[in-house]
Amino acid sequence: MKRAVLLRFVVILLLALAVSSAFSYYFIGKNMLQHDMSAMLNTIHAVDYALDYAGDLQEQVEKLHAAAMDENSRITVIASDGTVVADSQVDHPDVMENHLDRKEVKEAFAEGRGSDTRSSESLGESMLYVAARSANGRFVVRMAVPYTNVLDYMIGIFPVLLLGTGIAFAVSVIIAIRFSDTITTPLNEISREMGKVHGELPEFTFKRYKYKELNVISETTMKMAAEIQAHMDQLEKEKKIRQEFFSNASHELKTPITSVRGYAELLDQGFIQDEATKKDFYTRILKETDNMTNLINDILMISRLEAKEAEVTFSTVRIGPLLTEIFESAEPIAADYQVMLHKECTPVSIEASAKQMRELIMNLVSNGIKYNHPGGNVWVEVWAENEKLYIQVKDDGCGISKEDQERVFERFYRVDKGRSKKMGGTGLGLSIVKHIVEYYNGSIKLESELGKGSCFTIELPLQKRIVDE
Incomplete structure (x- = not known):
């Protein structure tokens, strides 16, 4: 076994050294790049300080570049609309194309600084670009240097890293040969100790090796691997749900944004002259923005409930007065839909969040009104x-089919998609209800028949929710 372990040790050591060298090579290059970018930022700030933005920027940039900078470097000043107003290597910057879509320029205007590495269209070589917003906030000062400087340095240090790796490998192999017993002895000790644990474990199928010392380790490892796999499967399931959630959220936000953009463009371009039509368009824009606001609020609420990060203030909630308040809020909507509201409530209180209880009941009442x-x-x-x-x-409304009943609590699922969107629904109401119920360790039951109505029954513990540690 000692010989086999030694061979595996050498292989693993070789791989480890290769990976370590690769990482070292990568991080040295990264640190050098960061150092160069930091130096470039300092230069940019000095240029920004020296520039008089009310004067001739092209002349100032050319003088600064000639006096204090390497001839391979390049300074560019860009206005907030993307226009190039000065460039140290171009005599007439006004003929240059708009730079607002450049990555480093966008980042600088948005975050104060930005960087990118790409081939320069005007110079035809790979360049490192670093940009920073000017002190007055109306310009971006950008500096560029050839990226080959960094690459040449990395190529130069590669032989040194390779030699160091070779020496480390040779020394490690010699030490491993002389002290291989220090590897097999701990394995034997672990095998004996894990044999004690083995007697307490249930039967478990595992792969057997020709080395008996590894059998107990293998058995325990396989059991832990099965547990880890179960956790990984759960994480993968949650990841898939999260991806579907964000995909659906993006799709749901796209429609109102497209509508708002369309109305705004028509108004901006002056195609709409009639005041009544203009007012109608403004009303539609407000409605779509309300829809987006409601959707974003619902998404945030679900995210916080799922992450157990909802800011919940517990209090003694009297359901009777809360129900009266909800009915008063819902009466105008019910009147619009010509639906009658009825309530029957015994005097009862619950230790919970009044806001969540209101959200829960209001969502169900609102659905009962709109789908009636x-x-x-x-x-x-x-x-x-x-x-x-x-x-x-x-309610005695349209009801829900058997097929849809299994999915109504899913995010963004709508039984009647056209009707729900027309009424401004986000498709998250019942999902929020389900999450709130689960937050309080409760349950929800749905009984419905198409064309005859639906009945939602919620069961919640009266005492304060106990948070799992």
């Missing part, structure tokens, strides 16, 4: 039983 018909009804009944709070919201 003229002359329809929405009933809300609240009662307590066996230390549990029950909230039942029932």
Whole structure:
């Protein structure tokens, strides 16, 4: 076993040294790049300090460059609209193309500084660009140097790194040969100790090796690997859900943004002259921005509930007065849809967040109103039983099909997509309800029949939610 372990040690050592050398090579280059960028930023700030932006910037830049800078470097001054107003290597910068789309320029205007590495269109060679916003905030001063300076340095130090790696490998192999017992002895000790643990473990199938010392280690490792795999599967599932969530959120935001842009462009270009039509467009823009605001608020609420980061203030919430308040808010909507609201509530209180309880009930009542018909009804009944709070919201509206009932609590799922969007729904209402219920370790039940209505029954513990440690 000692010989096999030694061979594996040499292989692993070789790989480790190769990886270590690669990382060293990478980080040395990165540190050098950072050093060069820092020096360039200092130069940019000095140029910014020296420039009189009210004067002839082209003349000033040429003088500064000739007096204090390397001939391979380049200084460019760019206005906030992307126009190049001065360049140390171009006599007539006004003929240069707009630079507002350059990565380093965009970053500098947005964040104060920016950088990029790419081939210069005007010089035809690879350049390192560093830019910073001017002190007055109206310009960006950019400096560029040939990127080959960094590459030449890295090529120069490669033989040194290679020699150092070779020496380290040779010394390590000699030490490994002389002290291989220090590897096998701990393995034997671990095998004996893990054998003691093995007796307490249930049966577990694992791959057997020709080295008996590794069998117990393998068994335990395989068991831990199975547990890790289960966690990885869960993480992968959560990652997929998160990706779908952001994909759907982007899609949902795209529609109102496109609408707002369309209305705004028509108004901006002067195609709409009629005042009534203008007012209608302004109203539509406000409506779409309200839809975006509601969607963003709902997304934030779900994200905080999932991350257990919701800012929750617990208090004794009296459901009766809360329900009265919700009905008062919902009455105008119910009147618009010609739907009657009914409530029956026994005197009951719960230790919870008043804001979350309002959100929970309001979402269900709002759905009951909007997915109903003229002359329809929405009933809300609240009662307590066996230390549990029950909230039942029932309507005689359009109902939900069996197929849709399994998915109504998913994010952005809509039973009637056209109708939901027309009414300004975000597709997150029932998902928020489900998350709030789960936050309080409760449950929600849906009973519905297409064309006859729906009934949501929520069960929550009356005592304060206990947070898992």
